[in-house]
Amino acid sequence: DAGVTQSPTHLIKTRGQQVTLRCSPISGHKSVSWYQQVLGQGPQFIFQYYEKEERGRGNFPDRFSARQFPNYSSELNVNALLLGDSALYLCASSRREMGGDGYTFGSGTRLTVV
Amino acid sequence: QKEVEQNSGPLSVPEGAIASLNCTYSDRVSQSFFWYRQYSGKSPELIMSIYSNGDKEDGRFTAQLNKASQYVSLLIRDSQPSDSATYLCAVKTSYDKVIFGPGTSLSVIP
Numbered sequence A: 001d002a003g004v005t006q007s008p009t010h011l012i013k014t015r016g017q018q019v020t021l022r023c024s025p026i027s028g029h030k031s032v033s034w035y036q037q038v039l040g041q042g043p044q045f046i047f048q049y050y051e052k053e054e055r056g057r058g059n060f061p062d063r064f065s066a067r068q069f070p071n072y073s074s075e076l077n078v079n080a081l082l083l084g085d086s087a088l089y090l091c092a093s094s095r096r097e098m099g100g101d102g103y104t105f106g107s108g109t110r111l112t113v114v
Numbered sequence B: 001q002k003e004v005e006q007n008s009g010p011l012s013v014p015e016g017a018i019a020s021l022n023c024t025y026s027d028r029v030s031q032s033f034f035w036y037r038q039y040s041g042k043s044p045e046l047i048m049s050i051y052s053n054g055d056k057e058d059g060r061f062t063a064q065l066n067k068a069s070q071y072v073s074l075l076i077r078d079s080q081p082s083d084s085a086t087y088l089c090a091v092k093t094s095y096d097k098v099i100f101g102p103g104t105s106l107s108v109i110p
Helices: none
Strands: A005-007 A010-013 A018-024 A031-037 A046-048 A053-057 A066-067 A074-078 A087-094 A109-114 B004-006 B011-014 B018-025 B032-038 B047-052 B053-060 B061-066 B073-076 B085-092 B098-100 B104-109
Touching: A005 A087, A010 A018, A018 A087, A018 A109, A031 A074, A031 B085, A046 A066, A046 A074, A046 B098, A066 B073, A074 A087, A109 B011, B004 B085, B011 B018, B018 B085, B018 B104, B032 B061, B047 B053, B047 B061, B047 B073, B073 B085
Parallel strands: A010 A109, B011 B104
Antiparallel strands: A005 A018, A018 A074, A031 A046, A031 A087, A046 A053, A066 A074, A087 A109, B004 B018, B018 B073, B032 B047, B032 B085, B053 B061, B061 B073, B085 B098, B085 B104
8 A cells, every 4th residue: 555645745935935735645544634844843733634624723824724635635735935934744644533543644745945 | 831742852872772762741631642753854653652551562662651640651672773763752632633742862872
């Protein structure tokens, strides 16, 4: 079985631009969560989706949005990029709702805002 | 008070020794606890989950949970250089979010 796949792996954007990150969960996993990880820190919770509905949101501004599609894949959108949005964005899938059985992470998207 | 806290590290242990990693959490009603390992430049990988008070062993790893003290730990026996990584403690809180600690960097010296 394929693991969690994320695309793109690396991205360089200019301040003020918009970006879309994509994630496909493990087959059979209906829960997808997004995390932001800045170098030297633990992952920070952004969003969780289960069965195509938003089930949780972290302390991120409205510039961050996400959705989950009928096939359980997900997109994370960030508008009006700031330098501080530079980070590793991790997608995690789990079989159980809200990550209760632990996450499997994708390899991440490294976003650099210049 | 941060929701999940870990030893600041870095932690260095000689090869073959026991590495002890500690984590405290603030949400008293949390029920699910996880340890992830993250190698430099890679994404986190789940190594242990624990849900009940006491010890849970898996190979060289033992997770310990004390809900009364709001404390969870990870012991790595017979530490190997390949165990050198950052260890992340994660807690599923009562409001259904999985919150990660800042991580503890472990270095196993040959």
